[in-house]
Amino acid sequence: MSETARLILENQEIELPVITGTENEKALDISKLRASTGYITLDPGFKNTGSTQSAITFLDGEKGILRYRGYAIEELAENASFLEVAYLLIYGELPNTDELEYFTNSITHHTLLHENMKRFFDAFPIGAHPMGMLSSMISSLSTFYPESQEQNRSVTDIERTIHRIIAKLPTLAAQAYKHNKGLPIMYPKNELSYEGNFLHMMFGVPTEKYDVNPIVEKALNKLLILHADHEQNCSTATVRVVGSSQANLYSSISAGIAALWGPLHGGANQAVIEMLEQIKNDGGDLDKWINKAKDKTDSFRLMGFGHRVYKNFDPRATIIKKAADEVLEALGVEDPILNIAKQLEAVALSDEYFVQRGLYPNVDFYSGIIYRALGIPTDMFTVMFALGRLPGWIGQWKEMIEHSAPIGRPRQVYIGTTSRPFVPLNKR
């Protein structure tokens, strides 16, 4: 017998089906509540609202568990390649050798951009934020590949769009960086790995040979995997909602990139480094900044701390903290910001305010430190997050299409003025 919950509303008893996930997560199905009672549920920020059933990512915020398609993030980060993880997220299973070879080959051969796109870049001001450029450029890809918008697109069209977007995002990201700095662009090199090719396009210059540093390549692989999916976060929910109107994948991903940019979401990695710099330049008085973060009359927050779902620890932060130590040591980089970050973490974690609210370092607290060590400039950090999150967005978009999800359209409780007569201009 299926489980139900009983709700008493205005002396009427309503039965609500209980949905149980494979990890025993429970949900009340309220989808028919309004039709039978006239009531909606109100949950600003969707803090307690499930928008979908999904088989992609499981996370348990209390226990600090994160799994993609059942595989622990720790194992994937240690053993897999980013393209393997991308395949897993999008298609549901780890690829075998032939599948991975086909996938990698297809992505490697779609990395070039239409030459006309150079003119878009030329029109952006020097110093333009790479996230603004990235979001616009991804959206513009739909104009070069109009079949992505066709409603009767075939599985092959969808497949090609998916491969194109994974292939072209690193090229666009590197070109956005080059444009920001006023440097000549570098074309992709097919013999390099996905990460190596990105590094070549970012750091290579036409006049010199660029050798990919394997330590940097490996670190980048790990960082991309750690960011690859995180179930229904702000940008992923955005991708799903935009895609639910049957907008094409390029436009949906462009919207996701825009959502990621904000400092409360992916933009936190840039904000963390700016905050740590500020603390250092201000003399490094940690107590002062902790007190500011606790002061409700002060808008300052400890960036890189807190998470909507993780309330004990963020497993990605644990892996990244260790990786930060390893990468800095391997590259021989000494960064005073790392020491400030560690001290700040120690002070915050012993402070009642942070402990009581379950505020712990999140994925973005240490990722910026590794990006700095790899030579990636601060305003490219959120672009790096977008590169990692792309397969997650795609996997979630694909799942939504395959489930024939209805258009995303929340309701509201209206609190404005009730009906009143129009007042002509000369009488106002």
Ligand code: CMC
């Ligand atoms: N510094 C100080 N106080 C904080 C912080 C912080 N970083 N984060 C939350 N709080 C307090 C908040 O003021 C509130 O206190 P009270 O109960 O007294 O009103 C309480 O903790 C709960 O916070 P909330 O804002 O209601 O929690 P939320 O789930 O809506 O927000 C968050 C989650 C991540 C937006 C928030 O913790 C935050 O702003 N953190 C800093 C930005 C950041 O690092 N974002 C990256 C998130 S991880 C990457 C990603 O996946 O996007």
